[in-house]
Amino acid sequence: MYESFYGFTSKPFQLNPDPSFYYGSRGHRRAMAYLEYGLHQSEGFIVITGDVGAGKTTLVRSLLQRLDSSKVVAAHLVSTQIDADDILRLVAAAFGLPAKNVEKADLLLQLETFLVKLTAAGKRALLIVDEAQNLTPRAVEELRMLSNFQLEDHALLQSFLVGQPEFRQTMQSEHMQQLRQRVIASYHLGPLDLAETRAYVEHRLGCVGWKGDPRIEASAFDVIHAASGGIPRRINTLCDRVLLAGFLSEKHGLTASDVDNVVTEMREESGPERSVTPINAMPGLDSSALARLMADPAAARRLAEVAAGYQASRLEARVEQLEKVICALLGLGANTTDGADQDKERRHAG
Template structure:
């Protein structure tokens, strides 16, 4: 939305990791160097830990790009919530093999034979397990046993555990004492310093095509660092919103006031704990048409809760429902743009959107595991194609990149229909 105004080729502060935007702070570079050295020396276990959003995924991607693929084979496990047999199958498949058995012994034998063949060719094997804090103690102990696969000269398999800080709570347990003793590289990623935050922002702007006409004042940078606590993911969220505020103000220099407006526009959004370890903001602020636009942009940063195949029940909770007429054809589809935990926030949002002539309404969705979520939906259509066209436009303009089509009941008065869905 703001790229053309600032002369940027693309958005500089996207949430998704992109190797082109890689910025290695001193601590990140040290962690990467430690991992690279540990793998080159054939170390057994290595651990990289850090809080949510501190760049663990960046380290993994950088490591795999740095390693010589002709001399080091890597397997990456992204979902460690598995039984040992499933974990072994995942490792084999990521090494490019088809599992030839179902029992643990059969799978370990196949893995061992493969690793021996690599060793004979002078090739090392590394398994990287992301989100390792989700591994059970039993599964961690099984991984320790895999490190026993070795020849007289060297270990056949190296294992890198990457996870949140809770990982060390498990590794410090008496039951995993032997595993902890085998950890040769242990590095904890830290948030960026103020200096590194400045460099991080400047680096991303440069990669996105900035020619120096977009400037963050020193005080604005200090405020961004203070609020984000130097966590790269939060820096991205806040900087993206700040640029939107700056665009609405038709300015090219970011001042503390722009950052404060961005913070206000983000307040009230409830985000999953996989992104924020705490409730980052406490209330929602609106202000005129500009405030509405900022608010609409804010919704694009609110992740939908994890997908779930469980049947859900939802009720329309707010919004101006169309008048019921017997001749009105059923409407089956709408566009889901965001979800909130608090019903009051949805009602405020819908009221504001309605005053600008947009059709929006809310639905309460009951999830078995996480309780009630409140959806905001836009538009009501008879065909999925019509709704998909709207969703595409909302995503393309950058305001609602997570817009998805969802089925809804026919046009009926508030608090009457029930629907089934897969997300809150």
């Protein structure tokens, strides 16, 4: 809808992971470096975790796009609730091997034979398991057993495990000691900071031919970052709606107020469990103080973390928490805190 209005070649903030839109933030570049390091090592496990929507799948697909197929044969497996009985079949199928109605012993023999042939041909085998948090401990153990395949002193399979933060809890269990010993690098992909959020938005717009239409005020990026918590998928959802609202209002300039209006609209649609929060609309929050905070990435990130947990059922408690965080970050004294308490008392009286 809004693509032709703004002269875009396609939709800039689609939710489906697309490696052509890959943005290398500081965190994403470091995660990619770990994956490339793992490829160079050709053994063991690389573990990448990140919150929902942090860009893990886009990272993986970008890596796959870079691989030289003449040197690396990669299998990308997206797991659901997979147990040990199914994981070997899925791995075999991902490498193009027959797996239906095949006994476990035969599956293992097929996989080992396939991997040996690849190595003999001067190629490497890479297994990427996405959504690894869905694997049961027994399934993870089966993957670890596959890492035992060797030809002389050369490992036959390199594995990347990519999942949400809870996968780290699985790895820390007492039964995962042998897996932990095989992990050669691990990295947690965090949210984007304020500067990265702006660069991310402008990067995606640039991918579809954005030439300054619509104009986006600097303060609008403050609200986008605070409301999304710096999570790429949330940024995409919010920016898509902001552009749609701009198109419907025939606007060629977008302000912080425009973004706030969309955030409020999304909050009302999603109810108490909303994923974005209208930071500027919070009682007791001074806009100039917010601007100063957003200039400091560490402060902005802390504020976004608090805002991400903002719940309608605990409105007053969350507002008070945010006010305290803001005062602490700005280094304000007791007088400001007293003023915030007086504001809260006035709201109660009202």
